[in-house]
Amino acid sequence: MPDPSFPIRAHAGRPVPEGLRLRAAEHRDVAGITELSNLPLYRAGTQRLPFQSEEATARWLGAGGEAASTKVVAELDRRIVGLGGLHCQSGRRQHVAILGLGIHDDFQRQGIGVVLLEALLDAAFNWLQILRVELTVFSDNAGAIALYERAGFRREGVLRAYAFRNGAYADVIAMALMSPQLGCKAAQTET
Numbered sequence: 666m667p668d669p670s671f672p673i674r675a676h677a678g679r680p681v682p683e684g685l686r687l688r689a690a691e692h693r694d695v696a697g698i699t700e701l702s703n704l705p706l707y708r709a710g711t712q713r714l715p716f717q718s719e720e721a722t723a724r725w726l727g728a729g730g731e732a733a734s735t736k737v738v739a740e741l742d743r744r745i746v747g748l749g750g751l752h753c754q755s756g757r758r759q760h761v762a763i764l765g766l767g768i769h770d771d772f773q774r775q776g777i778g779v780v781l782l783e784a785l786l787d788a789a790f791n792w793l794q795i796l797r798v799e800l801t802v803f804s805d806n807a808g809a810i811a812l813y814e815r816a817g818f819r820r821e822g823v824l825r826a827y828a829f830r831n832g833a834y835a836d837v838i839a840m841a842l843m844s845p846q847l848g849c850k851a852a853q854t855e856t
Contacts, residue, residue, distance in 0.1 A: 681776040682741050687784050690736035690748065695723045697745035698738070706770040710806055712828060735788055739768075739777050746772040749781040751789055751798070760796040762789050766809075778812050786816065786842070796844045801827065801837040810838065818842045 690698065699722040702713050726736065733755070739747030746769040751762040764785060768778050789795035802809050804823065814820075818840040826834035 681780055682746075682772070684741055685746075685777065685780065686740045687737055687781065688740060690726060690738045690750075692723070692726065694738055694745060695719050695726060698722050698726065698748060701745055701748060701767070701769055704770045706773070707767045709830065710767055710803060710809060711765070735785070735793070737781065737784060737788075739781050741772070745769070747777045747781050749785050751785055751793070751795070753793060753795065760794070762793065762795045762798050764789075764798050764800045766800075774808065778809075779816075782812065782816055790844045790846070796846075797841055799839070799841045801839055803828075803830070804836040804838050810840075813840050813842075816842065 696719060699717055699719045701707055702711070702717045702722065703715070708715065728734070733753050734750060735753075736748070736750040738745045739749075747767065749764070749766040751764055753759070754761040754763070764782075766778060766782055766785070768781075786798065789798050798818075800813065800818070801824065802813065804810075819842070821839045821841055824837050824839060827837040828835055
């Protein structure tokens with residue numbers, strides 16, 4: 666059976682960990698995704714609660730169906746070190762996908778997030794006919810904000826007391842990236 670993953674060697678002249686691969690998340694990944702989701706730094710950047718179970722992960726992984734969701738894992742030496750996804754919207758927002766991204770606590774700032782983000786944006790704009798990718802990021806997550814801004818995401822606002830996290834209410838920044846095909850038109854309509 667052929668390997669359905671994609672090896673990543675270097676990215677934009679920047680090295681990434683040797684042996685890094687991206688592939689679709691599968692049911693066999695439930696334990697690895699659960700482990701990732703329960704890491705303190707990873708969890709702090711998400712809406713997940715502590716002590717996520719494998720059953721909850723399995724439900725999340727199976728939710729949405731193929732047309733509505735793209736979930737990708739970054740794997741290094743058969744260990745899941747990153748997870749990203751696009752959740753395509755429907756109806757009058759069918760041109761929009763919501764992006765989620767997280768990297769293992771021990772593998773942050775090694776280029777994995779860049780590779781995973783660019784793979785998801787390629788899927789959104791070149792395969793899924795998405796025109797707008799949205800996300801929210803906690804306002805104290807400077808590394809993630811910088812990653813998204815380097816990729817072209819723009820800040821669209823702050824949502825105050827968005828989520829309860831680590832004993833306090835935390836703000837998030839709403840960000841979005843328009844398809845490069847709309848770049849000129851979108852820039853002309855800004856005030």
